[in-house]
Amino acid sequence: MVESIDSFLHLFGSRFEYFQLTALILFLTTLNILFKNKVSRIVISFLSALYLILQITSLYFVKKFIGYSFFVHLNTRDITSMVGIYVFPIIIITAFLILAYFLFYKSNKLYFKVNKSFRIASSKSFKILAPVIILSSCFYLMSSKGGAFYRNYELFSMLKISSSNFEDNLAKLGVKDYVSPDKLIVEPGKNVIVISLESFESGFLHEQNAELTPNLQKLKTDWNFYSMSENTGAGWTSGSLYAFMTGFPAFFGSESNSIFQGSYHSDINSIVEVFNKANYETTFITADAQFSGTEDMLNAFNIDFVLDKTQFEEKVKDKDLFDLSKNMVNEKVKNDQPFALFISTLDTHFPDGIYDERMEQFVPKRKSNYNFMISAVDYMVGDFISFLENENLLENTVIYIFPDHLKMGDAAFLKGTGKRELYLLTNAKQQTTGLSDSSKLNQIDLPKVILNGASVKNNAVFFTDYVKGDKNEFIEENLNLLTATNISGFKRLESQDFEIPEQSVHYKSYCNDTSRFIAHAGGMIDNNSYTNSIEALDLNYSNGFRLFELDIIETKDGYYVAAHDWESWSRYTKYSGELPASLKDFKNNLLFGQFTPIAMEEINQWFKSHPDCILITDKVNDPKKFSSQFIDNNRLIMELFSEEAVMEAKEIDGLIAMPTQGLIESFGDNKLNWLIEHDIKYIAISRRFIGANKSFLEELINQGIKAYAFHLNFDAGIDENYAVKYEMDYIYGIYADKWNFGDYKTVD
Numbered sequence: 001m002v003e004s005i006d007s008f009l010h011l012f013g014s015r016f017e018y019f020q021l022t023a024l025i026l027f028l029t030t031l032n033i034l035f036k037n038k039v040s041r042i043v044i045s046f047l048s049a050l051y052l053i054l055q056i057t058s059l060y061f062v063k064k065f066i067g068y069s070f071f072v073h074l075n076t077r078d079i080t081s082m083v084g085i086y087v088f089p090i091i092i093i094t095a096f097l098i099l100a101y102f103l104f105y106k107s108n109k110l111y112f113k114v115n116k117s118f119r120i121a122s123s124k125s126f127k128i129l130a131p132v133i134i135l136s137s138c139f140y141l142m143s144s145k146g147g148a149f150y151r152n153y154e155l156f157s158m159l160k161i162s163s164s165n166f167e168d169n170l171a172k173l174g175v176k177d178y179v180s181p182d183k184l185i186v187e188p189g190k191n192v193i194v195i196s197l198e199s200f201e202s203g204f205l206h207e208q209n210a211e212l213t214p215n216l217q218k219l220k221t222d223w224n225f226y227s228m229s230e231n232t233g234a235g236w237t238s239g240s241l242y243a244f245m246t247g248f249p250a251f252f253g254s255e256s257n258s259i260f261q262g263s264y265h266s267d268i269n270s271i272v273e274v275f276n277k278a279n280y281e282t283t284f285i286t287a288d289a290q291f292s293g294t295e296d297m298l299n300a301f302n303i304d305f306v307l308d309k310t311q312f313e314e315k316v317k318d319k320d321l322f323d324l325s326k327n328m329v330n331e332k333v334k335n336d337q338p339f340a341l342f343i344s345t346l347d348t349h350f351p352d353g354i355y356d357e358r359m360e361q362f363v364p365k366r367k368s369n370y371n372f373m374i375s376a377v378d379y380m381v382g383d384f385i386s387f388l389e390n391e392n393l394l395e396n397t398v399i400y401i402f403p404d405h406l407k408m409g410d411a412a413f414l415k416g417t418g419k420r421e422l423y424l425l426t427n428a429k430q431q432t433t434g435l436s437d438s439s440k441l442n443q444i445d446l447p448k449v450i451l452n453g454a455s456v457k458n459n460a461v462f463f464t465d466y467v468k469g470d471k472n473e474f475i476e477e478n479l480n481l482l483t484a485t486n487i488s489g490f491k492r493l494e495s496q497d498f499e500i501p502e503q504s505v506h507y508k509s510y511c512n513d514t515s516r517f518i519a520h521a522g523g524m525i526d527n528n529s530y531t532n533s534i535e536a537l538d539l540n541y542s543n544g545f546r547l548f549e550l551d552i553i554e555t556k557d558g559y560y561v562a563a564h565d566w567e568s569w570s571r572y573t574k575y576s577g578e579l580p581a582s583l584k585d586f587k588n589n590l591l592f593g594q595f596t597p598i599a600m601e602e603i604n605q606w607f608k609s610h611p612d613c614i615l616i617t618d619k620v621n622d623p624k625k626f627s628s629q630f631i632d633n634n635r636l637i638m639e640l641f642s643e644e645a646v647m648e649a650k651e652i653d654g655l656i657a658m659p660t661q662g663l664i665e666s667f668g669d670n671k672l673n674w675l676i677e678h679d680i681k682y683i684a685i686s687r688r689f690i691g692a693n694k695s696f697l698e699e700l701i702n703q704g705i706k707a708y709a710f711h712l713n714f715d716a717g718i719d720e721n722y723a724v725k726y727e728m729d730y731i732y733g734i735y736a737d738k739w740n741f742g743d744y745k746t747v748d
Contacts, residue, residue, distance in 0.1 A: 017059055020147050027138035028052055030131050032104045041105055049100035055148055057093055061350075061408045065151040089351060157480060166267045169485040173478060175466045179459055181266060181273040181302075182692040185668040188278035189455030191397040192340040193329075193388075195381065196240065198348045199407040202227065203417030204374060212366070212374045215382025219401070219425050224433075228422040228441035230406055232475045233482070238294055240404040241344070244446035245270040245301060247462035249475050251483040268489035271447045272301040274458050275340040279641055279662030281332060283307065285324060286344040287316045294344075299714060300490060302688050307567075317356045318347040322380045324567055326387050327579050331566060333393060334554065336621060337641050345380075347373045350408040371413070394427060398454040401425040402446070428453030442471045504729050511724060511744035516733035518616055518708055519545040521564060524738040525595065531572070532562035533595035537606055544741030546613050547733075549639075550603065552620035559583040560620070560629060561599040569597075604631040611635075616658070623649035623657070639684045650678065658682040658708075661689055672699055686711040687723055690730050697730040706732035713737055 028048040035041045058070040142149040170178050203209070205216050233249025234240050242250035246268055266273075275282050282304045289295035289308040298306050307324065309316045325343055332339040347354045353373030362379050366372040381401065388394050402424045407414065414420065424441055426433070433453040435441070441449070444464045451458055467474045475482065510516060521530045523540030532550050540548070550562040556578075563569040563586075566579040573589035575581060581589075586597055598606070607613055608631055616637045620626050623645055627633050633654035640646050641660050649657035657680065664683055667674045675683070683700070687709040690697065700707055709731045713719055720736045728734075 014063075016146065017063065017065070020065065020142055021056070021059070023138040023141045024052065024055060024148050027135060027142070028104060029107050030134045030138075032107045034131060036108060041108065045101055045104035045107075048104045049097055052100050053093055053097045056096065060089070063408075064146075065148040067151045067155050154479065164484050164488050166485065166488040169481060169488055172481055173463070173466065173485065175461070175463060177461055179269060179461050180692075181269050183459075184269065184274060184277045184665075185459045186274055186277040186666060187457040188280065188338050188666070189451075189457065191332075191338055191393075192275070192280075192450065192454045192456075193325075193397060193399050194244070194340075194342045194450065195384075195399065195401045196244070196342070196344045196404045197377065197381075197401065198237070198345045198404055199350060200345075200348055200374075200377065200403040201406045201414070202403075202419075202421050202423045203407075203411075203414035205423070206414075206417035208417055209374075209413070212371055213378040215378045215385075216401075216425070218382070219385065223425055223427050224430055224435070226424045226426075226435060226439050226441050228402065228424050228443065228445075229472065230422055231443040232472050232479075234443040235405045237291070237344070237404045238297065240443060241294060242297060243443040244402075244450070245272060245297075247444045247447045247464055248486060249444065249482055250486070251479060252486050266300055266490055268486070269460055269462075270301040271450055272298070272303050272340070274451060274456065274460055276302055276304075276662055277458075277665045278338065278456060279660065279666055280338045280340045281305075282340045282342075283328065284342040284344070285321050285328075287318070287321065287346045302686060302711075317354060317358075318345045318377055318380055319356055319358055321345065322384050325384065327567055328565070329388070329393065329397075330391065331553070331580070333391075344404070345377055348377050351410065398428045398450075399426060400428070400446075400450055400453070424449070426453055444471060503725050506729065507725050508744075510728045512741055514544055514546045514741065516724075516728070517545060517720075517739050517741075518547040518549045518733060518735045520549055520710070520712075520735040520737050521551055521618075522548060522562070523736070526592075528572075528592055528595070529737045530564045530568060531591050531595050532564065532598065533591055534598050534602060534606065535595045537598075541610060541613070543739065545736075545739070547616060548613055549616040549618055549735060550598075551618045552626065554580065555583045555586055555599075556580045557582050559586075559599055560603075560626065561586050561597065562603060563597065564619075573597075600629050604629075607631055607635065621645045623652060623655060627652050627655050637682060646678065646680075656682055658684050661685040672696065672703070675700075675705055676703060681705055683707050684735075685709055685731070687718070687727060687731075687734070688715075690727055694730050701730075701732075708733045708735060710735040 028051070032041065032045055032048055035044050054070075055065055058064060058066045061070070064070075139149065141147065143153075144150060167178075170176075200216075204213055205220055207217075210217055231243060231249055233251050234243035239250035242248065248268065272282050284294075284298050284303055284305070285307045286294065287308060289298070289306045289310070295306050295308075321343055325341060328341065329339075332341075347356060348370070351370075352368075353370040355369045355373060356376060359372070359376035359379065362383075363372060363375045366375060385394075385399070388397060388399070403422050406420055406422070411420070422443070424446070428449075430436065432455055433449050435449065442464065444462075444467075447460075448462045448464065451460065464471065504510065519536075519540040522532050522536035523543070523545060525531060525533065525536040525539050530551070537548060551564040552560050553563055553565065555561055561583065566581065569575070569581075569586075569591075570579060572591045574593075575585065575589050577585060583599060587599060589597065591597060596602075603615070607615060614635045614637060615630065616639065617626065618639050620638070621641045623638050623640065626638065627636060627649075630636050633652060636654070637656040637658050638645075638649060639658045639660050640649060641663055643663065646657045646659050646663070649655050659675075659680060661684060664671050664675070664685075674680075681704065683705060685707050688711055690709065697707060707730075709723065709727070712723055712734055720734060720739050723731075723734050
């Protein structure tokens with residue numbers, strides 16, 4: 001009984017929070033006593049009850065009164081997406097709201113009834129003075145640091161902050177010589193896998209819970225383990241993501257995470273940008289990337305791929321994420337391209353976890369569903385690491401495992417496990433990370449550690465380097481300035497500092513120039529992109545395309561086929577067998593039940609019957625092998641991802657090498673000279689590269705180098721027509737999902 005009461009009390013924080021909550025209830029009750037008019041009492045009682053319940057809800061979830069972390073999630077999209085997880089808490093909260101309303105509404109009558117019965121406050125002056133004393137005392141108490149009103153005022157002051165000058169804000173924080181994304185100089189190191197575990201704090205790995213987490217406990221012994229503090233501004237999933245990507249706490253004022261929607265330029269550096277500069281392929285895998293603006297944030301950082309339930313076209317759990325990750329790692333290693341893979345789990349989400357009955361074959365029953373899912377996720381992590389070991393991938397791959405934040409809600413099973421904190425588990429060598437056994441990390445330290453541990457040489461500068469003393473104290477003392485820094489670091493389509501450029505005077509000629517349009521993955525068909533199918537080629541040829549990009553990967557038995565990747569191909573075909581598939585299985589499975597997949601035989605047949613067409617490849621990085629199998633190297637352009645592949649391609653008659661953006665940027669300030677020296681005439685870039693690199697792109701035009709831009713239809717409002725109308729003066733052409741030249745013959 002005592003244990004149950006103690007567990008309940010810990011649901012809403014420490015003694016300080018309970019003391020504050022008592023003061024808040026007393027304050028609101030006293031306030032309601034002052035209103036005698038029925039209509040006024042109804043309104044004030046409801047508002048008081050709503051305010052109290054919101055504060056209790058915030059305490060239940062994050063153990064703090066309403067502040068920025070609560071505000072971030074107070075939006076329809078996040079609430080709707082998480083309703084299924086919080087059914088019981090929502091019922092309890094609603095019941096408390098109704099109860100609180102009636103208590104506040106009746107407080108006036110109850111007060112006078114008690115007063116009359118016990119003859120309290122008989123004098124008129126005391127009747128007036130008593131409420132004033134109570135209200136003043138409670139207000140004073142709740143205005144102390146960390147109190148209910150203190151936190152509310154702190155949030156209010158942050159919400160009023162608007163955009164200002166990014167460099168000035170950095171200077172005020174003491175951050176000097178900050179390196180923006182366009183100034184990065186990077187050399188690649190090892191492959192990187194980051195696993196962010198939902199709420200999986202250090203107490204989960206305590207010996208008290210050894211039965212639940214044997215795999216992580218073994219890694220704790222075998223690998224390097226560092227304690228880590230949760231930072232103010234990083235105590236929720238998207239806040240944690242922003243912190244380990246950028247090194248800044250995630251404060252964005254009234255914009256919240258919507259600041260990333262439509263962002264067309266970032267002055268804030270991220271590890272994704274660093275990896276991009278080193279020609280890594282960057283991928284983020286999670287169950288729901290829409291939650292808390294995660295996908296918008298990642299797109300603002302120019303990540304290559306975000307995979308979630310949208311691609312799976314069904315509900316996704318952590319098992320699906322790890323299964324997908326195994327296949328992706330195998331594929332990336334086979335293609336010999338460096339990669340950074342980010343996996344964000346969800347199944348151990350408060351309050352009861354997300355039960356997956358499929359894990360019953362791997363994990364024994366536990367005393368609760370939540371404990372079962374702790375063991376299940378522990379098993380998945382252990383199984384994934386074993387897979388990497390068995391495939392001999394750990395030698396050139398650095399793994400980072402850490403919780404996204406402390407567990408929310410009831411943490412009774414963590415009692416006796418010591419101080420509540422986070423941790424970092426990694427196989428990175430200690431001398432490369434720059435850490436020691438006694439190092440005490442913060443979440444904002446992670447980007448620097450991740451890059452150092454993977455031996456990625458770079459000139460990036462992070463906020464943490466300039467903070468002396470306690471980092472959380474520094475953050476709390478500079479909340480408004482940090483908020484202003486984050487806000488000013490992103491430029492958005494709808495912001496006042498964005499002006500839609502004038503339409504190009506060459507718009508009409510661009511629209512009808514077939515040499516400027518590459519049909520991306522064969523082009524779109526029936527609103528489906530990435531089919532790489534024969535029907536897509538036929539349709540888009542009839543629409544006027546003459547340049548066709550195909551994604552080229554290898555089957556299990558070593559044949560080249562056209563598919564973006566094996567995971568997406570298996571979803572499009574409903575194929576459930578082992579991946580990669582064999583050539584036979586590849587040909588025998590239609591895409592979306594109607595489109596014909598193509599291998600080298602079909603590719604050659606199609607281009608033989610369409611002699612006016614040119615093939616542009618993606619994914620494949622072996623020009624000698626692929627060109628030896630293609631029908632006509634004089635009609636072959638290969639996007640390539642390493643200097644060695646480009647040099648190899650230069651020796652093959654007719655073949656045109658098209659270095660990709662990441663490779664080009666790896667040469668830093670010498671990139672233009674490198675392109676000229678090796679007589680490169682074509683390059684592939686992201687259209688997001690345009691904004692901060694216009695002078696470089698103009699130099700390319702002067703040198704006769706044609707830049708084709710991909711990543712169209714990735715950002716809101718940025719489609720093919722937008723790029724042609726406003727950006728084509730800086731590039732030569734685009735990778736287009738959809739374009740019909742017949743529609744533009746009479747364009748003005």
